[in-house]
Amino acid sequence: MKHPLVLFAALLPLLTPPAFGQVPNLNSRSVCNARDGDAKVMHSVPLQSVAECVQDESDAKQQLDVVWASTSVPIRNRCESDGRALGTTSYLDLLACIQIAEDEKSNAKKVETGKR
DSSP, X not given: OHHHHHHHHHXXXXXXXXXXXSOOOOOHHHHHHHHHHHHHHTTOOOSSOHHHHHHHHHHHHHHHHHHTTTSOXXXXXXXXXXXXXXXXXXXXXXXXXXXXXXXXXXXXXXXXHHHO
């Protein structure tokens, strides 16, 4: 009986929907440090400093704070899941994903309206 409970407890975070009405709380400095480290490992010049990256992430979070509640839960869940699956979850990535999804939704409605 103990094993199923342990398995359930281990899988629960994977089974629960990621969006609960709030913008996820991400550690932007860690994301930016990882990007900087990746650039060094690849022997390439980082596109921006860690400080610039953190500022961009902060700006994206402010924009997400505005659009998050008005974004449909399926889009928020998909964007969060995509980021987790790719290991690249950041505020910039979430914002870009939401903007693209909203554009696709808007374009689909325009095409639908044009067919009539």
